[in-house]
Amino acid sequence: MKNTTLPDAPATGRLSRAARRAQMLDIALEIIREEGADRLTLGYLAARAGVSKPVAYEHFGTRSGLLTAMYRALDEQHSVVLRDALSKAPKSLQATADVLASAWVHCSADSSGEWHAIGSALGGSEEMVAVHKELIEEYVRLFAATLKPWSTLADDELYRRCAGLIGAGDALSMLMINGQCSEQDAAQSFSALIQGGVGAG
Incomplete structure (x- = not known):
């Protein structure tokens, strides 16, 4: 079930908290599909999503928190x-x-x-x-x-x-x-x- 919640959302656009979280989850899945789970870190996710590291940490806390989400x-x-x-x-x-x-x-x-x-x-x-x-x-x-x-x-x-x-x-x-x-x-x-x-x- 490929998550297509926000496939075309601009990385730098103004998104609500829920929409930003959904966008980052979509991008995290892309990273796993393209590069494997070992490549997924909160820092790399933030870079791919076009947000700062604190934003990723605010949403998921830890890498385990991201994977669990x-x-x-x-x-x-x-x-x-x-x-x-x-x-x-x-x-x-x-x-x-x-x-x-x-x-x-x-x-x-x-x-x-x-x-x-x-x-x-x-x-x-x-x-x-x-x-x-x-x-x-x-x-x-x-x-x-x-x-x-x-x-x-x-x-x-x-x-x-x-x-x-x-x-x-x-x-x-x-x-x-x-x-x-x-x-x-x-x-x-x-x-x-x-x-x-x-x-x-």
């Missing part, structure tokens, strides 16, 4: 796409699983691996651990609520299985990103796992 922004786009797709899905287990799987894998494909690159750059930082835990819990709850109508499992077991399914979806997405399978193959495999994992009656 990027991770959240990409995740928010992922969540919107997923929820929108689910709202339009026919009401059957197969159709719902297909939508969950396709949207999940497609978001990874559309982000060109930036999501994983950002996560890797954050590594085992406290910020990343906290954010990752929060976001994963949100997705597990979404999967469980979405799949509950077709499940015969107790709620706690369904929750655990959905946590495992999300891990499988991420692993399949990485296979696709690494060129080991197509997006369609990854989505089909993920859908099959979802359908087989919810204890459908």
Whole structure:
């Protein structure tokens, strides 16, 4: 999901605080795509955005703060796409699983691996651990609520299985990103796992 919030915003223009932050997040993603996560620093981001270093530090505080903000922004786009797709899905287990799987894998494909690159750059930082835990819990709850109508499992077991399914979806997405399978193959495999994992009656 390539962020195109402000693709043509002039670097030196007068922007609101929110617009400036969005612009810098867009530019930070460009840096990762073009030069890799190791090249991304607040100083380099400020230079590319045409602002002073204090402006970048005011918005993000630290490099980890910037990476965390990027991770959240990409995740928010992922969540919107997923929820929108689910709202339009026919009401059957197969159709719902297909939508969950396709949207999940497609978001990874559309982000060109930036999501994983950002996560890797954050590594085992406290910020990343906290954010990752929060976001994963949100997705597990979404999967469980979405799949509950077709499940015969107790709620706690369904929750655990959905946590495992999300891990499988991420692993399949990485296979696709690494060129080991197509997006369609990854989505089909993920859908099959979802359908087989919810204890459908």
